[in-house]
Amino acid sequence: MRSSVQGTHLANDSPLSSHGRFGRLSYAAWTLISSLFFIMACLALGFGIYQMSQRQVTPSSQFSLFMFFSIGSLYIFFLYYNFVFIVRRLHDRNQNGWLSLLYLVPLVNIIFMIYLLCAKGNERLNDFGPVRTTCAWERTLGWIYIILVPVGILIGFAAALIIPEYQHYLQ
Known part of the structure; x- marks a missing residue:
């Protein structure tokens, strides 16, 4: 679906494709x-693995191999779509x-x-197509993400400082 608004073209394409553009x-x-x-998938997998280990349905070597491939598959799926989103943003x-390969370089990836x-x-319109329409729900989730990232970083830093001090206090 494309329309013209003040000389600009708007695109509404599939967000899971690497073709097209993503606003911030x-x-x-x-x-x-x-x-x-x-x-959520890792938590569900972890819960399922925990349940299987409690029942001792499978031998431990098969169990470890299953866990390794399951989490590895999830991570590859997650990494692939992160690259798709990064490419669209670029x-x-x-x-x-x-x-997007800069995402693989430690410390550079944060910047x-x-x-x-x-x-x-x-x-x-640029070399990669028209501007993509940002839906209202994408705006809402985008702002939630933008707020959660710094809050999560601050909580992580606070925990890194407080937990060792608390453990030292307990001793």
Whole structure:
């Protein structure tokens, strides 16, 4: 579905395809969705593995192999879609998707993620197509993600400082 609004074309395409563009809030929303899916799938898998281990249905070597492949498959699925979202976000900046490989470089990936969340995209048609419409629910989820990331980082830092001090206090 494409329409013309003040000389700009709007696209409404499949968000799971690497073709097309993602604005900042669409990128944040779909990253949140994939992260939540990954966490829920890992929790469900962990619960199922725990239940199987309590019943001792399978020998431990088969059990470990099953767990390894299950979590590995989930992670590959999660990583693939994160790359799709990153490529779409780079397309919105009129940049090549190969820059998404920066996501694999430790420490650079943090700066790269901040860049993807903060850098404004092209407002007009570019080499990768028309601007994609950001739905209202994507805006809402995008802002939730943008708020959750710094709050999570602050909680992590606080826990890293408080827990060792509390353990030292207990001793």
